[in-house]
Amino acid sequence: MKIVVDENMPYAQELFSRKGQVVRVPGRPLPISELKDAQALMVRSVTPVNAKLIENTSLAFVGSATAGTDHVELADLDAASVAFSAAPGCNAIAVVEYVLSALLLLAERDGYQLSDKTIGIVGVGNVGSRLQKRCEALGMNVLLCDPPRADRGDKEPFLPLQSLVDHADILTFHTPLIKQGEYQTWHNVDQQVLERLRPGCVLINACRGSVIDNQALKQVLIHRDDLNVVLDVWEPEPNLDIELLSHVDIATAHIAGYTLEGKVRGTTQLYEAWTAFIGQPETISLSSLLPLPDVSVVNVSGEFSQSLLKRLVHLVYDVRRDDALLRLHIGDEGGFDRLRKHYQERREWSSLTVNCSNAQTAEKLRQLGFNAIYCA
Numbered sequence: 001m002k003i004v005v006d007e008n009m010p011y012a013q014e015l016f017s018r019k020g021q022v023v024r025v026p027g028r029p030l031p032i033s034e035l036k037d038a039q040a041l042m043v044r045s046v047t048p049v050n051a052k053l054i055e056n057t058s059l060a061f062v063g064s065a066t067a068g069t070d071h072v073e074l075a076d077l078d079a080a081s082v083a084f085s086a087a088p089g090c091n092a093i094a095v096v097e098y099v100l101s102a103l104l105l106l107a108e109r110d111g112y113q114l115s116d117k118t119i120g121i122v123g124v125g126n127v128g129s130r131l132q133k134r135c136e137a138l139g140m141n142v143l144l145c146d147p148p149r150a151d152r153g154d155k156e157p158f159l160p161l162q163s164l165v166d167h168a169d170i171l172t173f174h175t176p177l178i179k180q181g182e183y184q185t186w187h188n189v190d191q192q193v194l195e196r197l198r199p200g201c202v203l204i205n206a207c208r209g210s211v212i213d214n215q216a217l218k219q220v221l222i223h224r225d226d227l228n229v230v231l232d233v234w235e236p237e238p239n240l241d242i243e244l245l246s247h248v249d250i251a252t253a254h255i256a257g258y259t260l261e262g263k264v265r266g267t268t269q270l271y272e273a274w275t276a277f278i279g280q281p282e283t284i285s286l287s288s289l290l291p292l293p294d295v296s297v298v299n300v301s302g303e304f305s306q307s308l309l310k311r312l313v314h315l316v317y318d319v320r321r322d323d324a325l326l327r328l329h330i331g332d333e334g335g336f337d338r339l340r341k342h343y344q345e346r347r348e349w350s351s352l353t354v355n356c357s358n359a360q361t362a363e364k365l366r367q368l369g370f371n372a373i374y375c376a
């Protein structure tokens with residue numbers, strides 16, 4: 001059995017080679033000739049999966065180690081009777097921690113407490129709902145927008161997008177890219193929305209570039225220098241608009257989901273889906289695969305504060321590292337993809353054990369995702 005896997009998928013070789021011959025390939029562009037005699041293909045978001053890719057192959061299964069599936073034409077796979085599985089939620093914690101790392105930086109730079117702010121979360125799925133919990137733990141006022149969930153009758157108090165635009169100090173997007181229909185998200189943030197954002201608003205996009213009209217954003221940023229913008233995703237990728245980048249406060253190369261845990265979960269979720277598909281189901285424990293992080297234990301005394309949180313968060317991950325790298329390498333041929341391919345290991349906050357002398361501090365840090373322990 002031949003299994004073709006994207007080379008940017010940690011532990012794929014180790015796991016999939018238990019069941020067949022593994023061939024690792026680049027995802028952009030993917031060498032189609034490798035698919036002719038392959039039974040399974042495991043991709044990432046950079047590989048468009050459509051009729052053209054799968055024609056004249058023996059593929060029975062395609063997996064994508066991603067949350068988003070806008071790169072996959074599901075109807076084409078259905079028509080060719082090729083099974084498909086994604087990895088929902090695999091990297092949700094990573095995206096949440098990216099967003100909070102960025103917010104803690106901006107809050108320190110501009111001298112405010114996040115607990116005084118209202119955050120609007122658009123798209124309250126795996127990422128949005130985890131972000132909601134952590135923002136509530138921080139004492140922020142949280143507004144939610146998710147029309148599909150509202151229409152399903154989910155209990156949360158969902159609001160229309162316009163209401164979030166009018167009331168949020170921070171507006172952050174976590175929807176899939178939906179190109180048309182009732183729940184379209186393509187260019188959800190257009191010129192009109194951008195002009196209407198509250199003065200000093202922080203706008204974050206860590207879902208898909210085209211959820212924000214990037215050309216409209218560039219034009220608006222030229223005359224609205226009060227806005228603060230965090231972009232992890234761009235329209236288009238990898239050839240983003242360098243002038244837009246120069247107006248953005250925090251700019252990264254579509255790496256919000258790139259913790260080691262997030263990537264490995266993506267691989268293990270696909271492996272489990274695929275072994276179930278071939279009738280040999282296996283379950284993989286994440287902790288059996290993960291190495292110890294560089295910094296694994298710290299001691300903390302005293303009460304919880306935003307500045308303590310920022311110090312702990314940036315001990316694990318400081319988004320400025322990725323911002324600096326993108327600005328340095330965006331002019332290089334293939335720079336965007338190279339940064340993603342050779343991404344420096346990044347861990348989730350839960351990888352850090354925080355020994356606290358204060359019980360409330362320990363409780364708060366646990367709510368925020370650290371492995372915090374109260375040591376009397």
Ligand SMILES: NC(=O)C1=CN([C@@H]2O[C@H](COP(=O)(O)OP(=O)(O)OC[C@H]3O[C@@H](n4cnc5c(N)ncnc54)[C@H](O)[C@@H]3O)[C@@H](O)[C@H]2O)C=CC1
Nearest residue numbers: 067068123124125126127146148174175176183207256257
């Ligand atoms: N930058 C990165 O590295 C990453 C980006 N992503 C992107 O973020 C997206 C969200 O990720 P998850 O939370 O894991 O997906 P999810 O599918 O769990 O949640 C998406 C939520 O958006 C809602 N939604 C759909 N249409 C909407 C609309 N028109 N307005 C408001 N809400 C709408 C859905 O009802 C759902 O609750 C993914 O589809 C993917 O494109 C995900 C992971 C990493």
Ligand SMILES: O=C(O)C(=O)[C@H](O)COP(=O)(O)O
Nearest residue numbers: 044045046066067068091257
């Ligand atoms: O899971 C998603 O959706 C994402 O956006 C991924 O983090 C993107 O990573 P790649 O699949 O492009 O490596």
